[in-house]
Every structure is written in C-alpha cells, then in structure tokens.
Amino acid sequence: MQLNRRLLMKSGIAAAAAFTLPRSGEAAFNPSPSGWRRFELTTRIDLPQNDGPAQVWVPVPSISEGDWMRAEPASWTGNADDVVLRSDPASGARFVHARWSSTVESRTLQVVATAAAQDRVTDLSNTAAPVPLTEYERAYYTAPTALIPTDGIVAETSRSIVGNARSDLEKARRLYDWVVENSARNPETRGCGLGDVATMLHAGDLSGKCADLNALYVGLARAAGLPARDVYGIRVAPSAFGYKSLGAGSQNVTKAQHCRADVYLGGFGWVAADPADVRKVMLEEPPEPRPLGHPQVEAVRETLFGAWEGNWVGFNFAHDVPLPGASTDPEPFLMYPEAEVAGARLDALDPGSFAYTITARQL
Incomplete structure (x- = not known):
C-alpha cells in the first residue's frame, strides 16, 4: 500500500498517543486492507x-x-x-x-x-481514474430527501463552510472538519437519531448520534454539489485498535447499528467519511470524555476522512424507502x-x- 501524507501524519499522532494504547508501539487507529x-x-x-x-x-x-x-x-x-x-x-x-x-x-x-x-483506505495524495457515476447515480446521490433538503438553510450553511475551496477534496474536507468541530454526540438520543438536518440547523442544535451527524455531513455535501450518501449498517466485531467505542462489545449486536457516510470526489471516487464516530470517541472512550485535541481523538479524526475499519457490515444507502x-x-x-x-x-x-x-x- 502506498504511503501518503495522511498516513504519515497519523503515524506521528500515534507515537504521541502510545501511552494510551492497549498494545505498545501500535498505531492508534490505522485501518489498512489486509484481507476479507x-x-x-x-x-x-x-x-x-x-x-x-x-x-x-x-x-x-x-x-x-x-x-x-x-x-x-x-x-x-x-x-x-x-x-x-x-x-x-x-x-x-x-x-x-x-x-x-x-x-x-x-x-x-x-x-x-x-x-x-475489510478495512477501507483511499490514498488522498494520489489522484486516480475512478469508475464514473452514472447519470442516475449522480442524480440520486445529490437529490434532497424527506429529512435532508439541499436548499434553504442547508445550502446557506454549506456555502459558508466551503467558501473559496477550489477542489472537491478541499470542499469535502472543510465540511468534514466543520461537522466534527461544531456537532456533539448526545447520549440521550434514541437509537441512532432521526437525521432531520434542516431542523438541526434551524434550532442551532447539532447534537445527536450517527444518523444525525453523518446525515448533516451528507446534506451539506450534496448542497455543495458533491454526490454523498449515508451508509446504514451495524457493527459486528471489536475494533482491532483498542477503541471500545468503535466496535461491537459482544456477539449480541441488537443495538449496535451505525450509519457512516460516503462522498464522491473527482479523481478519487467514493471516499469514506465518519465525523459522527469522532464525536463518539470523544464522549465514550474510557476512562473519561476526551477533548478534540486529545491524541487518540486526533488520530481518529485524521483517519475517518478517507478510511474506516472493516468491523462493520453495511446494509444499504437508502432514503425514503416505501415498505410494501x-x-x-x-x-x-x-x-x-x-x-x-x-x-x-x-x-x-x-x-x-x-x-x-x-x-x-x-x-
């Protein structure tokens, strides 16, 4: 696998955080495709x-x-x-x-x-020739949904965040960082949340769980013209990197549902994004809540734009599903x-x- 700037930064963060890790000398959070x-x-x-x-x-x-x-x-x-x-x-x-x-x-x-x-990583230092989206896919993954509009306050907020960004990658990263820095995980939210993006923005309350925070990212990305999708699934195994908040704690996964996000970028294709899990680590990783600047949080934040761990199974990308x-x-x-x-x-x-x-x- 090719090295890139993101992975090099991550290795430095991991060294700083080594004292907190369950296995001495191992990277804090470094998913890498290594077999299905x-x-x-x-x-x-x-x-x-x-x-x-x-x-x-x-x-x-x-x-x-x-x-x-x-x-x-x-x-x-x-x-x-x-x-x-x-x-x-x-x-x-x-x-x-x-x-x-x-x-x-x-x-x-x-x-x-x-x-x-398996683990997923995109090398964001090297562009490639990804499989292009079909016209239907591009339309589907930029369209508004019942709870994720792309106009009004969502579009206004997206424009204010993206600003003068010149590339798809820069737009997507600015949006990711904004959600990480301005949202919060609310342990009182039922299930994974509702994902009612406009209501969250109008209320000025950007707290919730994964279906809220990652839907916020998807909505802001779509409003910026970037195809984006929620990926609904469930955690099925512990994290290999010692993060108790990022894995299933037992074989009973009845309440282990987790929504992730994907954004399609020119020159890269679909790129993983999971700002909600950054906030989950901040709130839930023992022994106490951790600030954004904590080395373990920084390692996860850097990694979860472009990668995620394969201890999770995705169900679908669906919104507004009619049940027969x-x-x-x-x-x-x-x-x-x-x-x-x-x-x-x-x-x-x-x-x-x-x-x-x-x-x-x-x-």
Missing part, C-alpha cells in the same frame, strides 16, 4: 401475540463495493404465511418481508444473512427491523417490546 472477513448476522423476530395480521421487514446486506464490502445471500426460517426477499427499486436496498395473516400462538422469523468486509404493504409513510432510512401488528407500527428502537434480537459472528 466474513460475518454472519442472525435476526430473530418473536412478535407479541395479538389479534389481526402482522408483517415485518428485516434489512439485510445489499452493498457490494469491490474493495470493502460484499453482500452475500440471505436465508430464513419461521412460521410466516409468506416470506419474500425484496429490493427497493430506487436504491437497491434489500429486506426480507414476512407476513402472517392470522393470529397464531407465536409468530417467529429468523433471518440469517452473510457479508464480507405498510400502512405508514416511506421510512426515512432502513437500518432496523420494522413491524406492524393489526395495522399498528411497533417501535423499532425498543427491541425488548418489539421482541427482536440480532447476533453476529465471524465465520
């Missing part, structure tokens, strides 16, 4: 007994990007009357749709999906199992009452 790992995700649904029909929609991996993610087939068992693997025609997001037409003693579904992942047969509006994004019983939507952010569990294991 296959993970199995098992989602178990046990719907509460109730009169009337029921249905569930379970997201499964649908992303196959040559150098960092490969979706594999999904299978299922259970007592549903009808089970179908569906794809959202606009985004390609895949999900298992199961229906029960009548009340039975227990309504169960188990979905097993596999995917392969649902009585509600399209989902702003599809990262959790969704269900309806007798026409009433269950709370996907409360897996205890919804009665679902998700486990992950490396194959």
Whole structure:
C-alpha cells in the first residue's frame, strides 16, 4: 500500500498517543486492507401475540463495493404465511418481508444473512481514474430527501463552510472538519437519531448520534454539489485498535447499528467519511470524555476522512424507502427491523417490546 501524507501524519499522532494504547508501539487507529472477513448476522423476530395480521421487514446486506464490502445471500426460517426477499427499486436496498395473516400462538422469523468486509483506505495524495457515476447515480446521490433538503438553510450553511475551496477534496474536507468541530454526540438520543438536518440547523442544535451527524455531513455535501450518501449498517466485531467505542462489545449486536457516510470526489471516487464516530470517541472512550485535541481523538479524526475499519457490515444507502404493504409513510432510512401488528407500527428502537434480537459472528 502506498504511503501518503495522511498516513504519515497519523503515524506521528500515534507515537504521541502510545501511552494510551492497549498494545505498545501500535498505531492508534490505522485501518489498512489486509484481507476479507466474513460475518454472519442472525435476526430473530418473536412478535407479541395479538389479534389481526402482522408483517415485518428485516434489512439485510445489499452493498457490494469491490474493495470493502460484499453482500452475500440471505436465508430464513419461521412460521410466516409468506416470506419474500425484496429490493427497493430506487436504491437497491434489500429486506426480507414476512407476513402472517392470522393470529397464531407465536409468530417467529429468523433471518440469517452473510457479508464480507475489510478495512477501507483511499490514498488522498494520489489522484486516480475512478469508475464514473452514472447519470442516475449522480442524480440520486445529490437529490434532497424527506429529512435532508439541499436548499434553504442547508445550502446557506454549506456555502459558508466551503467558501473559496477550489477542489472537491478541499470542499469535502472543510465540511468534514466543520461537522466534527461544531456537532456533539448526545447520549440521550434514541437509537441512532432521526437525521432531520434542516431542523438541526434551524434550532442551532447539532447534537445527536450517527444518523444525525453523518446525515448533516451528507446534506451539506450534496448542497455543495458533491454526490454523498449515508451508509446504514451495524457493527459486528471489536475494533482491532483498542477503541471500545468503535466496535461491537459482544456477539449480541441488537443495538449496535451505525450509519457512516460516503462522498464522491473527482479523481478519487467514493471516499469514506465518519465525523459522527469522532464525536463518539470523544464522549465514550474510557476512562473519561476526551477533548478534540486529545491524541487518540486526533488520530481518529485524521483517519475517518478517507478510511474506516472493516468491523462493520453495511446494509444499504437508502432514503425514503416505501415498505410494501405498510400502512405508514416511506421510512426515512432502513437500518432496523420494522413491524406492524393489526395495522399498528411497533417501535423499532425498543427491541425488548418489539421482541427482536440480532447476533453476529465471524465465520
């Protein structure tokens, strides 16, 4: 792998932070493609007994990007009357749709999906000839969504941040740094947040979790004319670099959902970005909250523009997903199992009452 300025800077930061690391002399946060790992995700649904029909929609991996993610087939068992693997025609997001037409003693579904992942790094010191976006892709990844407009206050904020930046890379980096420096992780936010970008900006409250902070980045990038996308998925393994906040703590990953971001840059193609995880490290990395200038935070901040660790499985890039047969509006994004019983939507952010569990294991 070629060395570049970002990696050299990162190695210096790592040396400064060596005393805090779990393994002496190792870089603080240095993902590097070093081979694929296959993970199995098992989602178990046990719907509460109730009169009337029921249905569930379970997201499964649908992303196959040559150098960092490969979706594999999904299978299922259970007592549903009808089970179908569906794809959202606009985004390609895949999900298992199961229906029960009548009340039975227990309504169960188990979905097993596999995917392969590896660390991802883009050399930002050397331009290349990336695969160009199709007209459809460029339009889809610059379009506004229900919760991510690209006009009004979003466009105004984006222009003020980008300023006189001359290149796509400079624009994207300025936006990334602005989100890192001006946002905050709110531990009281339910789930991963809503991603209501305009409301956040109008309220002057840029706090939340990954679906909020990374959606903010995506919206600002799109408003600057850069194709950008949220990448909805789930953490499946611990971080290899000792960061407890950046990995799954056990095989039970029911609450380990995580949204990342991607921005398409001329001369580089899709480039990883995850300002939300910088803020997560600041708030959650033991033994205490850490400031932006802390060496471990600086290492993560430098790395998460252009790279991320392959201990996470991506589901999809979808926004405004219509769920077949649902009585509600399209989902702003599809990262959790969704269900309806007798026409009433269950709370996907409360897996205890919804009665679902998700486990992950490396194959």
